[in-house]
Amino acid sequence: MILVTGATGNVGAELVRTLTGSGEQVRALVRDPAKATLPPGAEAVTGDLNRPETLADALDGVDGIFLLPGYDNLPDLLERANKAGVRRVALLSGGSAALRDMDNAVSRYMTLSEDAVRASELSWTLLRPRSFMSNALRWLPQLAAGDVVRVEFPRVRVGAIDPADIAAVAAAALTRDELAGQVLELTGPQALRPAEQVAVLAAVLNRPLVAHELSDAETEAELAATMPREYVDAFLGFFVEGTLDEATLYPTVEQVTGRSPRTFEQWATDNAEAFAPTPS
DSSP states (O other), rough: OOSSSSSSSSHHHHHHHHHHHHHHHHHHHSSSTTTOOOTTEEEOOOOTOGGGGHHHHHHHTOOOEEEOOOOTTTHHHHHHHHHTTTTEEEEEEGGGGGGGGGSHHHHHHHHHHHHHHHHHHSEEEEEOSBBBBBGGGGGGHHHHOOOOEEEESOOOOOBBBBHHHHHHHHHHHOGGGGTOOOOEEOOOOOOOOOOHHHHHHHHHHHHOOEEEEEEEHHHHHHHHHTTTTTHHHHHHHHHOOOSSOOOOOHHHHHHHSSSSSOOOOHHHHHGGSSOOOOOO
């Protein structure tokens, strides 16, 4: 039995599909089991990752856990998992964990989560994907309003990865012993600037999309309107000061899965229906 936390999220939902599709027993941690839409064979359970004491039923009989980062008291959760008989954990982390920058809010919670997993008695694998291709869905409101897409950090190239590829690697880490103790850096096959992603979407959606590149000041203002200041500063550090490299590409997905990682064009084509239709 594998417990998938964040089971309806971008990666978690793909992982549940991947595992059930290969015949694994899956328990999906969701907010409301009655409302969760899961593939056949997945068992919905509830619990609060910030309150490990609520996870006793979710952990019962589990062999491996796909774990999200950043929750309170992960050491307690991992200790409870060990006592429940869990053997493996695959942590969804990120490239900023390698910075170990405790002054950066994102790097801090990634680092602390990795440290908790490393210190546990479980067999662990750390997954460090770069930006998700599904982050392009943040442009949906703009695409519903017109053909101009305001893009943040326009000069930054990112080796974005399809969440399905992250899920494929996570499934391998939770079912294969040879990935234990490894830190897996995960990227897609291309490092694209935001305007290049918009151009791909334009071709896939057959729309005359135009990328309007924001200045650093404009980007900062947009971020400040949607997230706490410490996270604004974190992203400015990554992409304006250049502390985080998201452009370097890694062969990990192909090494683990035996196939090339999916391109942004493939992701966009598969998800074309999710994007708003051309305005009338």
